[in-house]
Amino acid sequence: MRRGDATELPRDDQVGDEERPKKKQKTAPQVKPANIIKLAVSPNQQHAVAVTDDKHVRVFSLFDGNLVELSQRCMPKRPCAIQVLPENTTIICGDKFGDVYSLPLLPETATEVDTEPGAAKDTAPEADTGKPAFKPSATNLTVHTQRNRKALEAQMQQKAFSAKKEALQFEHKLLLGHVSMLTDVAYATRKVDGRERGYILTADRDEHIRISRGPPQSHVIEGYCLGHKEFVSKLCLVPGMNLLISGGGENELYVWEWPSCTLKRTIPLYDAMLSMQVPGSKESYRAYSKDGVQIPSGSGKNLAISGLWTVPCQVAGDKKETVLMVAVERMPGLYIMPTNWLPLTSGEELGLTLLDLEYPPLDVACTADSVIVSLDAREEGQARVRAYQLRHAEGQKQVWRVECTRDEEFEKKLQCANTRSVADTGVGAKALDDLLYGVANLRKRRGWGDSGKAGDDELEGGAGMEDAPED
Known part of the structure; x- marks a missing residue:
């Protein structure tokens, strides 16, 4: 067949009998709803403050x-x-960059500016500025590691432009800052010379707990609670006592007398958990790893404390006391101990009770006599919220055991949350895990000298791979 005999297909720009294919209309990208990552309620129960991932x-x-x-x-x-x-009028907010701000609970203006603050505006390079173009001092001959080579390439690609950052368009005040990633903030008060004085307690990834004065003297540092060997992820103040409970990437909880920055004792949480009996099971409880594989006893696996809460507990009649609830990341249970036991010497028997749950707990709140626990239940028909009542078990008060019973009457009020159908958002299991479980990623990398190939900084395992604070 000759070349001229071949049938030529009409091109898109040729006018033929057939209609041109219609161009796809550009649609605006769908805005994903923001996820709530932190939630707080004002002491007078009149307002709720939510932090979203945007x-x-x-x-x-x-x-x-x-x-x-x-x-x-x-x-x-x-x-x-x-x-x-x-006082129900001020919010203190700590961010991952290490800064703590104070904001008015109710801003003066009715409408807040909903723009991205701190965004750099690219402007055209000014002519005749007289400033030489940016040139890094390092070269490919002086940089050897993979990470530094990537940083050098990014520097060499920088353009000469002036970046302007917009100021926050609402009332705010910077109170204090850390040089490391900030992980948790707590606020305490105590009487000093007959006057009530506030304190801001902050924890960071570099094992520090700092005690600073509250506004307007937040620049005054009262002291540090030092002793952690891994990151500190959670702080919890014990009501009615000058005690601070801290936990993070270690197998122990730390009990501090925070006004004097004194370590009172450590609680070996991991050993107690391994010796516990799960209700309804004959086997000792085993901590679960990231892949859901049981960790054998004595393996020395480090825990990641994801939650510390103090909640009321019924003792006898109308008398109540406070108990501490502890959540370990990815573990389907809460560990409970009375706060009256915390100041005792370390030789006393550990009064730890396990509240066995179907799924890992995400958060805990209390209302009246009920303790509400939200769970990582992802399938339809699974209970996302549970309610419990806590009281000392009869005849076992001497060993500090706490009895946990389901509050079925209060759970009727939670039926809407448990039965609500959730539309399929297309979010995979990994995306949910990244949103819900990030405490273990605070652990710093180990084994810099055992990385294998020369110049290779990448190590196996994803925990702690990002050293820089995220936005």
Whole structure:
């Protein structure tokens, strides 16, 4: 067949009998709803403050069980801890970059500017500025590691432009800062010379717990609680006592007398957990690893404390006391101990009770006599929220055991949350894990000298791979 005999297909730009294929219309990208990563309620129970993963602090009013959004403010870095002060007018907010801000609970203006703060605006390079173009001092001959080579390439590709950062468009005040990634913030008060004085307690990834004065003297550092060997992820103040409980990437909980920055004792949590009996099971409880594989006893696996809460517990009649609840990341249970036991010497028997759960707990709240636990239940029909009542088991008060019973009457009020159908958002299991479980990633990398190939900084395992604070 000759070349001219071949049938030529019409091109798109040729006019023929057939209609041209219609161009696909460009549609605006769908905005994904923001996920709530932190939630706090004002002491007077009138307002709720939510932190979403788009770096916004959102304030809601609580009226007749309805949530009404009053304001939203975008922070320069993603907040990792938030609390409403006892006077119910001020929010303290800590971010991953290490800064702690104070914000008014209710801003003066009715409408907040919903723009991304701190974003650099690219402007055209100014002519005749007289400034030489940026040139890194390092070269390929002086840089050897893979990470530094990538950093050098990024520097060489920088353009000569002036970056301007917009100031936050709402009332705020920078209180204090850490040079490391901040992980948790707590606020305490105590009487000094007959006057009530506030304190801000902050923890970071570099094993530090700092005690600073509250506003307006937040620049004054009262002291440090030093002793952790791994990151500190959670702080918890014990009501009615000058005690601070801290936990992180170690197998122990630390009990501090925070006004004097004194370590009172450590609680060997891992050993107690391994010796526990799960209710309804004959086997000793085993901690679960990231892949769901049971960890054998004595393996020395480090824990990752993801939650510390103090909740009320019934003792006898109308008398109540406080108990401490501890959550370990990815473990389907909560560990409970009375706070009256905490100041005792380390030789005393560990009074630890296990509240066995179907799924790993995400958060704990209390209302009246009930303790509400939210669970990582992802399938339809699975209970996402449970309610419990805590009291000392009869005849076992001498060993500090706590009895946990389901509050079925209160769970009827939670039926809407447990039966609500969730539309398929297309979010995979890994994306949910990254959102819900990030405490273990605070662990720093080990074995720099055993990385194998020369110049290779990449190690096996994903925990702690990102050393720089995230936005």
